[in-house]
Amino acid sequence: MARRPLPRILSNGGAQLARSRELARTAADGATDVLQPLITIARGLRRLAAAAGRRWTETPKDRRGALLFLVASVVLVVALVPYGPLLAVIALMAAAAWQGRDRTPPAPQGPDDTQSKRLQSLYEALVPYFSVAEDPEPLYAHGGDWEKAFPAYEFDGGGRFAHLVIRYPAYFTDGEAASRVRIEHLLAAKSGRGREYRFTWDEEANHLSVDVLPALPTDITAQRFVTTPGETVLGFTDPTGVQRTLPLTHGAEQRDVPPVVWRTGIRSTEPHLLVLGQPGTGTSTLLRSVALQALHHGDLLIVDGGGTGEYACLVGRDGVLAVECGLTGALTSLEWAAAETERRLISVNRARQEGLAAPDDTRRPLWVFLDRPTAFTHLADTNGRRDPQTLLQVPLRHGRAANVTVVVADQLDALDGLTDAVRQHTRARVVLGPATADELTSALGAPPRTTPVDQVPPGRGYARLGGGPVHRLQVPATPDPYDDATSDAHRQAVLDLLPPRTTPADGEQAPLPPEAEAEAEASARAVSMEKPDRMDAPDDLTGGEPDTGGEPDPGGEADTGSEAVEAGTDTAPVVVAVEAAGTTAEPVPAETVPGKAVAAETS
Numbered sequence: 085m086a087r088r089p090l091p092r093i094l095s096n097g098g099a100q101l102a103r104s105r106e107l108a109r110t111a112a113d114g115a116t117d118v119l120q121p122l123i124t125i126a127r128g129l130r131r132l133a134a135a136a137g138r139r140w141t142e143t144p145k146d147r148r149g150a151l152l153f154l155v156a157s158v159v160l161v162v163a164l165v166p167y168g169p170l171l172a173v174i175a176l177m178a179a180a181a182w183q184g185r186d187r188t189p190p191a192p193q194g195p196d197d198t199q200s201k202r203l204q205s206l207y208e209a210l211v212p213y214f215s216v217a218e219d220p221e222p223l224y225a226h227g228g229d230w231e232k233a234f235p236a237y238e239f240d241g242g243g244r245f246a247h248l249v250i251r252y253p254a255y256f257t258d259g260e261a262a263s264r265v266r267i268e269h270l271l272a273a274k275s276g277r278g279r280e281y282r283f284t285w286d287e288e289a290n291h292l293s294v295d296v297l298p299a300l301p302t303d304i305t306a307q308r309f310v311t312t313p314g315e316t317v318l319g320f321t322d323p324t325g326v327q328r329t330l331p332l333t334h335g336a337e338q339r340d341v342p343p344v345v346w347r348t349g350i351r352s353t354e355p356h357l358l359v360l361g362q363p364g365t366g367t368s369t370l371l372r373s374v375a376l377q378a379l380h381h382g383d384l385l386i387v388d389g390g391g392t393g394e395y396a397c398l399v400g401r402d403g404v405l406a407v408e409c410g411l412t413g414a415l416t417s418l419e420w421a422a423a424e425t426e427r428r429l430i431s432v433n434r435a436r437q438e439g440l441a442a443p444d445d446t447r448r449p450l451w452v453f454l455d456r457p458t459a460f461t462h463l464a465d466t467n468g469r470r471d472p473q474t475l476l477q478v479p480l481r482h483g484r485a486a487n488v489t490v491v492v493a494d495q496l497d498a499l500d501g502l503t504d505a506v507r508q509h510t511r512a513r514v515v516l517g518p519a520t521a522d523e524l525t526s527a528l529g530a531p532p533r534t535t536p537v538d539q540v541p542p543g544r545g546y547a548r549l550g551g552g553p554v555h556r557l558q559v560p561a562t563p564d565p566y567d568d569a570t571s572d573a574h575r576q577a578v579l580d581l582l583p584p585r586t587t588p589a590d591g592e593q594a595p596l597p598p599e600a601e602a603e604a605e606a607s608a609r610a611v612s613m614e615k616p617d618r619m620d621a622p623d624d625l626t627g628g629e630p631d632t633g634g635e636p637d638p639g640g641e642a643d644t645g646s647e648a649v650e651a652g653t654d655t656a657p658v659v660v661a662v663e664a665a666g667t668t669a670e671p672v673p674a675e676t677v678p679g680k681a682v683a684a685e686t687s
């Protein structure tokens with residue numbers, strides 16, 4: 085059946101409405117111009133009437149008779165004089181027009197004295213860069229006219245530039261990064277340090293626009309963001325940088341803010357993330373924020389080389405497979421992650437070859453978080469053990485197809501300590517805190533389009549997704565709820581996002597009766613004695629290095645105690661690592677058991 089077209093008003097009603105609105109606005113503007121004299125006279129008459137009314141009320145009652153008599157006499161004389169009424173009306177109109185004139189003082193044209201001095205000094209500073217001796221008509225010359233060079237400018241309330249357009253001669257080498265950087269440095273210094281500037285070079289028109297950027301909002305707290313599965317909000321940026329906004333709640337009010345959204349999963353072009361920053365700039369906070377978002381749809385494995393317990397709030401939560409702070413636990417968990425990636429990959433490939441959809445147990449995203457892996461590198465080196473980073477090779481290389489995402493955070497100066505695999509496969513990058521232009525360029529692969537500043541709040545930095553532009557970034561406040569310094573509002577915001585506990589955190593489990601405890605321990609040992617096939621697999625993938633998963637820790641480091649308690653969800657496998665506290669007993673390998681099984685713990 086042929087489809088009937090929609091009525092015109094519905095099909096192109098929006099355009100028509102906009103046209104009608106535009107027409108009405110033009111007609112109103114024209115009518116205002118034509119009727120301007122009448123409007124002025126009417127305003128004047130109103131003012132005159134108001135003045136007369138005031139005069140009447142101010143006149144004492146005993147004198148009002150005389151005043152009335154005087155007015156009546158004048159009216160009579162005017163009426164009797166030839167052309168009197170006509171002249172009186174003309175005089176009244178003239179008086180009304182005078183009274184009704186617009187008295188708002190006109191906006192001052194051009195800059196005031198201080199502003200002119202600023203513009204002139206900036207112009208003089210630019211002369212050496214924008215002039216050559218051979219130019220017969222230089223746009224820039226000492227003592228020259230700045231008005232030709234700066235066609236547009238705006239000042240803020242403090243008398244500093246808010247916006248400036250600079251013309252430059254066509255022979256200036258604006259295609260060379262070094263030339264641009266020199267000008268940008270100079271302008272940032274002369275326009276006031278401590279502010280962020282965006283420089284837009286229009287090479288066609290030989291124009292440079294300088295804009296002062298407002299600070300990014302720091303009052304956004306962790307919350308459930310309106311995103312689809314596979315999307316993670318890294319933070320918030322400038323409205324000009326992205327084409328999307330997210331509705332956020334801020335106390336009672338609601339507002340739309342432009343986010344930096346990172347897409348993960350099979351179709352992602354930058355499936356893994358690397359976060360760098362100086363200590364205390366908020367890298368762990370960003371990881372916590374990403375982890376809380378990832379928990380809605382996936383399972384998490386967290387390895388914390390910082391060892392400051394910043395992820396304690398996640399221990400035992402539904403979907404959190406493990407939170408490891410020690411080297412042994414880190415190695416065991418990452419070996420499992422490599423094996424799991426491999427298992428998923430094989431399973432998906434087999435299903436594809438048979439023309440089937442990917443099996444269910446490969447679909448739930450697995451996230452591997454590694455905070456400060458270089459701390460483990462040193463530890464592993466001194467203890468003669470394997471660097472946990474090397475175990476990331478499989479998840480990094482094959483994670484995209486296997487729905488495994490790796491997030492690594494480390495200190496900015498540790499970039500060289502990260503393995504090639506980490507550096508090559510983490511195409512989503514974030515740098516937090518103060519950093520020089522060179523540091524940002526080497527970490528992000530491109531310089532930011534704005535000037536970096538020295539003083540920034542925690543969680544403030546830059547993000548770049550693959551080969552895209554560098555965005556300014558402010559991470560939502562997602563503090564450790566167990567930190568005493570955290571405010572109640574922030575603590576509650578984070579606690580509200582945490583899923584329920586399915587496994588008690590270390591030291592929190594209810595005491596079991598002695599028989600039950602013995603039974604649990606026996607069953608845990610029984611599980612740990614069988615080494616599953618899956619764990620055998622990755623050796624060739626991870627470089628064929630010996631399986632160190634269950635090695636006793638020769639250094640007797642802090643992690644040799646009860647190490648890992650992990651519970652799976654319905655579909656996720658569960659890692660069970662059992663170690664004898666502080667002993668050099670026979671190595672106990674790590675285990676994978678089907679999801680429903682609950683891990684036991686030694687203490």
Ligand SMILES: Nc1ncnc2c1ncn2[C@@H]1O[C@H](COP(=O)(O)OP(=O)(O)OP(=O)(O)O)[C@@H](O)[C@H]1O
Binds near residue numbers: 366368562
């Ligand atoms: N986005 C943010 N908004 C508000 N405060 C933040 C933000 N990010 C971090 N902070 C605060 O800054 C401090 C340091 O944060 P965090 O521990 O995440 O930094 P870090 O880079 O991991 O440092 P370190 O490696 O020393 O632990 C904390 O008090 C934290 O609450």
